[in-house]
Amino acid sequence: MGNRVVVVGGGWAGSAAALTAKQAGADQVVLLERTDSLLGTGLVGGIMRNNGRYTATEEMFAMGAGHLFKACDDTARHRNFEFPGHKHASLYDVSKIEPAVRRCLLEHGVEVWMFSRFKEVEYSGGSINAVILESDDRVEGDVFIDTTGSCGAQTLCTDNGNGCVMCVIRCPTFGPRVSLAGKCGIPEKTGKKADGSYGAMSGSCKISKETIAPHILEELERTGLAMVPLPDHLIDTKKLGTKACAQYALKEFAENIILLDTGHVKFMSPFMQIHKLRQVPGMEEARYVDPYSGTLGNSMRFADLSPRDDAMRVQGDIDNLFCGGEKAGLLVGHTEAMVTGALGGHNAVRALAGKEEVILPKSISIGHAITTVREEMEFEENMGNKYTFSGSIYFKKMQAEGLYTTDHDVIAKRVADAGLTNVFEQRVM
Ligand SMILES: Cc1cc2nc3c(=O)[nH]c(=O)nc-3n(C[C@H](O)[C@H](O)[C@H](O)COP(=O)(O)OP(=O)(O)OC[C@H]3O[C@@H](n4cnc5c(N)ncnc54)[C@H](O)[C@@H]3O)c2cc1C
Structure with a gap:
């Protein structure tokens, strides 16, 4: 069996997946991004480490997947500051972060393909064999990871928002997002607004x-x-x-x-x-x-969320598809995209190596969040919720479970007790 990993979508989730796939020992990791830049919505975000995101970030360092978090720390304009409802936040510099991430991926040997919009799958017998790009090029792989996010196409914003507001996603320029699971005929879910209509506005x-x-x-x-x-x-x-x-x-x-x-x-x-x-x-x-038309609205998100298990494997009649980031459910944010993407990338390589996939336990916040959000999404009435380590319903759950802490020693011990110290640095093939 070969070991070519194809990650589709170069946002925070895809960047993290590509990196952990490489760390886990895949020979070739190809990251396909439809635009001219990595990081997707992360090009205009910046808030890190606020509230429970601090705990999740330090868990990632302890598990050996701290590289991208370090890039955020290194380019931060402000560290350890407060704003209403949010403690010990940091803000990465949105102008400096993309080159820093790109450098990090290239240094680790990830092949980064820009202007590479995936439009079709070659799917037979329950496996994806290749993805077809806008250019009609065919990209073969042994395992695929869908990290295309949940923004767009433009119709998501025209039908469910206030129209195309010309945001950083730039659908008119680079073409729409496409879902791998959807192309394989797997039914997906869409998040909802408080009034029950589709999507959520940035x-x-x-x-x-x-x-x-x-x-x-x-x-x-x-x-x-x-x-x-x-x-x-x-x-x-x-x-x-x-x-x-x-x-x-x-x-x-x-x-x-x-x-x-x-x-x-x-x-x-x-x-x-x-x-x-x-x-x-x-x-x-x-x-x-x-967005240029911020006067009228913002981008709509949370379309086409893939059904997945806690190893980030897409569920359905398919055996070689993983996912991460917003694609993987109602977990919102850069940190959240990186943690799910990193797990998806690592487990994709474990699957190739015929090894048991890692499921992070509920004794650490990341494992707790991944399982909790999957379980909650099984009930339609929860599709209007959004979950994040940084506030609202999920941060409250984290606090209730005693998972929120900024104590690095406590976090390192929890990770060690779960047998996960540096797990993402271990080559599995
Ligand atoms: C305006 C705004 C501000 C935000 N601010 C913050 C913040 O301060 N802090 C925070 O934690 N979170 C913030 N968020 C949320 C956060 O950005 C996202 O939850 C997270 O970054 C999602 O990452 P992702 O990789 O899952 O998806 P995305 O960021 O959507 O990335 C998906 C990538 O896939 C690519 N792609 C899509 N389709 C294809 C295709 N067919 N072929 C190839 N590539 C494709 C896209 O071009 C994109 O690069 C913000 C979001 C927005 C919109």
């Missing part, structure tokens, strides 16, 4: 730094955070219910303009009409840089 926009008042910019760059109270007539608490990131659906985020310094100005609101934003003192000249 929760932040980016504003050009040059367009905000100097005193706000000074505070933002010095501390990482600037909060500007909204005039009463601009407060809209209804918008909180539409957000993909439930951890920011707090009243402070409705009553203030909350800005974070990620290199861009990260405005913690899904959208706001620019003429209203410009009524806020200090924001009179504000201009959106992502």
Whole structure:
């Protein structure tokens, strides 16, 4: 049997999967990305280590999959700071992170193929043999990992959001996302908004730094955070219910303009009409840089979620497909994408080597989250929920189970007790 791993989708999940597949000893790992850049939605995110994400991050270091987290730490503009509802956060620099990740993957021997949009599968007898790219090139593999995320196609935003708002995903330029499991005829699920309609809207926009008042910019760059109270007539608490990131659906985020310094100005609101934003003192000249039409809406996410087990293996009539990131369910965030992607990449190689796949136990937060979210997604009424280590329902569960800690020794011991120290560094073939 060969050992060529094909990872489709170069966001945080795909980057992590490619890296752990290589660490596990696969000869050839090909990462296919449809655009000109890695990291997908991670190109405009930045918030790391807030609340329970700190615990999950340190578990990943202890398990030998810390490389991408180190890249985030190394490019962080602010470390260990607080904003409403969130402790010990860090913010990676959205302008510096992509080259840092690309370098890391290349140094580890991952083949990174840009402008490589997958459009079809060659599937027979319960296995995928190859994927066909937009260019009609055929990419063979022994095992495949779907990390294409949950954004787009454009119709997701036109049918379920406020239209295409020209976000960083750039569907019109690079073509739509396509689901591997879907192409193999496996039924998938879609997340829902609070009102039961499909999808969820992304929760932040980016504003050009040059367009905000100097005193706000000074505070933002010095501390990482600037909060500007909204005039009463601009407060809209209804918008909180539409957000993909439930951890920011707090009243402070409705009553203030909350800005974070990620290199861009990260405005913690899904959208706001620019003429209203410009009524806020200090924001009179504000201009959106992502999405360009942040005045009307934001990207829609959580379409086509693959059924999977706790080893990140896609369930259905298929024997060589794994998944990670948003594709793998309602677990939201960079950290969340990296942890599920990393497990998918590692287990894909174990499957090739004929070895038992790793299932992370519930005694560590990552294992607990992966199992909990899968179990909750079995009930349709939970498809409106979003889960993250950083807040809302899942962080509460983490705290209730005593899993949340920032104590590195405690985390290292839990990982050691589970027999998982440096598990992702072990070659399995
Ligand atoms: C505006 C915004 C701000 C955010 N801010 C934060 C934040 O501050 N902190 C945080 O933790 N989380 C944040 N998130 C959420 C976080 O970005 C995501 O949950 C996480 O990064 C998802 O990673 P992913 O790899 O699963 O998917 P994606 O980021 O969607 O990546 C999927 C990748 O697959 C590629 N792809 C899709 N289809 C194909 C195909 N057919 N062929 C080849 N490639 C394909 C895409 O181009 C993309 O690069 C934010 C999200 C958004 C939209």
